Amino acid sequence: MDALLHQVLSGLATGGIYASIALALVMIYQATHHVNFAQGELAMFSTYIAWTQIDAGFPYWVAFVLTLLFSFVMGVLIERIVVRPIENAPVLSIVIVFIGLLVILNSVAGWIYGYTIKSFPSPFPENARLFGSYMSPHEIGMIAVTLAVLLLVFLFFRFTPLGLAMRAAAQNPVSSRLVGIRVGWMLALGWGLAGSIGAVAGMMAAPIVYLDPNMMSGVLLYGFAAALVGGIDNPWGAALGGFIVGVLENLAGAYVVGTEIKLTVALVIIVGVLLVRPSGLFGRTLVTRV
């Protein structure tokens, strides 16, 4: 029983990372109906930026905030420079541009920082043990940070004029433009926010998976799965999907098949869920008029 509880709780902790990436994916998907395949690599790049600052002697939380700002600007710039010129291209062409972005970021990070694995500090105390020995402080911290991000995103979209404008631009771009919302900039802001949320996920993941240019490939896949399981048009569903995927992955690894093919098993379960509920657990079923 103890072991089971341990697995579930540590699954929740990694689930937090998936939830953040899923949230970042949903942020862009809601506004533009594109899945940003480069989201994981953006987060990885942000984490390297944070590492550079910490390495240069900045205190952790200063580096944290600066990295969020940097990632926001990077997201906005990518939307403006790379994505904007092709917004009317066929969907698959846009997917290919994202894949291009993915390999560029990955390769540039490897080129600048090398492919050797680096350790990344956790901001939470090392030895304190809360809840007996079920979770390490970093795991608890990770969950707390994820929930905090979720809360902030909720407050932003629910209670600020800018959040309202962004929701309007995503739901009905034409009418929003008519009432004076600059829809193009709202999309860019969405990219910026997604960049920052991804950066949080990267910095939380790095102490566990270590820092290297390929650290996010698995995480992105799980985040994608989480977003789809939860429903890609629903941020809360996506975040919950993240926790579900994290727990499933851990339980599958611990009890069903061992760590060798746990990725496979987790994905099979996810696809199984989708076969029963094709628009995700909490997604809206789209009804289209023919």
Added chain:
Amino acid sequence: MSAMNARAVALAAFGALLCALPFLLSSYHVFQLTMVVVYAIVLLGLNILTGFNGQISLGHGAFFAIGAYITAVLLDKTGIPYWATVPLAGGVCLVVGFLFGLPALRLEGLYLALATFALAVATPQLLKYRRLEHWTGGVQGITFAKPDPPPFLPLDSDQWLYFFCLIVAVPLFVVGWNLLRARTGRALVAIRDQPTAAAAMGIDTAFYKSAAFGVSAMYTGIAGALGAIITQFVAPDSFPIFLSISFIVGIVVGGIASISGAVFGAIFIEFVPNVANAISDAAPWAIYGVFLIGCMYVMPNGAAGLVRTLLERARAWRPERRKLLSPTGEPR
């Protein structure tokens, strides 16, 4: 010269070039060219599914791997001649693809992309799996001998493998061409563009979608078998997720829903990584990514789309066409 004749001449010239190339190039370049032929088969198969039928697959590397492993295991465990493994690999992949297509009917767009992506992720892991090691050779994979050219042909083995792949590829392209330009192809396109209307017209949507999956997997499996024969080696790590992504890149860069696009795409995925490597040793994939994004900017409809546009423009400027214009300048 009519458009029909022009096309026949172009095809004949292309065929002559394909036959002449292996005698003009070094054996390494012949090997690369053979890979282009193999990739072209995959891309044609993937185009049937993704381009013509609108089902996005990020997992065709899995079918490629299945085809390759069937050939490798058969050559390793039985005395079957290498050429006989190719149709077997195609047949198995046809069935596997059709069966995978059945549950995939419930999934659309991104969800299907995820399911197929899961397939691609799972494949190398399953091939490494301990319980299958007796067959698959585990992480080490399987190595086998290079097939010899038939004694009555004055070819070395690289040239023979090239022609062997070409002999397999040409009928596959002819079949694909006929399939896509006839009733079946129109049904596939109708399902992609207007699923409800297609069903209302009496098209068995479920059957056509699963069949598209099956045929597409068959092409990919055949290509996988050929790929194994020309490299004489299979291992789980020869089929990373990136292979599946390359295939999607290939059809989009070559041109979605275009048969000639398969050839352009195959050239891209075989040669551009090398070119990128030659430009920058330090960050070759960054160069590759820049090429990729650049391609999408310059030709959002792929190379085949660009060629089509250029040809249309050239035709619009031909003198005999201009004579047909009525005095007001409007075409009749």
